[in-house]
Amino acid sequence: MSAETYHAIRCDQRTNGERCGEEWGHPVRVANHRELRRHLKDRGWRRTRDGRDLCPKHAGHKAA
Ligand SMILES: [Zn+2]
Known part of the structure; x- marks a missing residue:
């Protein structure tokens, strides 16, 4: 197994049934989530x- 793993987190906020989907991903060298x-x-x-x-x-920020 590679020590370098691609970790990604996706925004789970749903608005009108649609997922925000904003993603933060980076092939950073982090050990875990x-x-x-x-x-x-x-x-x-x-x-x-x-x-x-x-x-x-x-x-938690007020919607713009
Ligand atoms: Zn979002």
């Missing part, structure tokens, strides 16, 4: 208590 999430948190992403990932646009 937890490390990637810390990375994302620094960039405004958020993980909800029910396990959804939200892009900075939907991470």
Whole structure:
């Protein structure tokens, strides 16, 4: 198995039944998803208590 893995997180926000689909992915050298999430948190992403990932646009900021 390769040590370098492509990790990607996708926004799970749905509006009118349509998924936002905003994706943050980067072939970064992170050991696991937890490390990637810390990375994302620094960039405004958020993980909800029910396990959804939200892009900075939907991470609790008021809609523009
Ligand atoms: Zn989004």
